[in-house]
Amino acid sequence: MYHGKYEPKHLQRKRRRRRNNRAGILLLSLLMLVTTVVGGTLAYLVTNTEPVTNTFKPSFVDCEVTEDFNGSTKSNVNVINIGDTDAYIRVKLVAYRVNDEGQHIGGEAEIPAFTPGAGWVKNGDYYYYTKPVAPGAQPAADLIDSITLSGSYTDADGGKQVIEVMAEAIQAKGVADDGTKAVVKAWGVDPEKLS
Structure with missing residues (x-):
């Protein structure tokens, strides 16, 4: 129960x-x-x-050519790093002819022979400075101490010679995605290994 x-x-x-x-x-x-x-x-x-x-703050890389020119002679040709970081510098010299009005004309205009300053090495069409250049500084030696241009040509093309100095700078401390130096990736050359 x-x-x-x-x-x-x-x-x-x-x-x-x-x-x-x-x-x-x-x-x-x-x-x-x-x-x-x-x-x-x-x-x-x-x-x-x-x-x-x-x-x-991203780095700013730029350069500026300095030279003296008296109408027939270029001298003290160098490049200043106007950026805010160390940079490698390279320079290309381009020669051509102009008439009295400054217009480009035909005919060859070869660059007169010169010896690059200490630390500058020619590789292909460019002159490379082999060490990084600090901001506000320039290479210790000028690329060109002095070079005299042809004042007038006597061939059929005539005219006078012009040499333009074109400089480029690239950040020295940069590293590319694959781990190589940025300068090698961009220019295909390591300036410090040129001799």
Whole structure:
């Protein structure tokens, strides 16, 4: 015979609902507490955090040709690194003829022979300075000490000679994606290995 306490089914359901309600209220309370803490933290950070200023400054690489020209002789031809980082420098000399009005005309205009200054090496069509040049500085030796241009040609083309000095600079500390020096990637030459 059964001597336990009899509980009708409707009371059992009621008790289960109360337990489920308590668990639901507890879960909802925890969810609201977490939401309030996270939201409050974000609100605090947004209102009380100073903006961060980007301090990244890209390098500026450029160069400028310096020379003296008296109408027939170019002298003290060199290049200044006007950038803000060490740079390798290369120079290409281009010769052509012009008429009295300064217009380009035909005929060959070869560059007169000269000996490049110390540290300058010719490779292909370019003269490379073999060491990096600091910002605001120039190579220790001039590329050309002195060179005399042809004042007038006596052949059928005539005209007088012009020699343009075109310089390029590339950041000395740069490294390409594949790990090689940027100068080698861009120019195909490592100036420090030229001799």
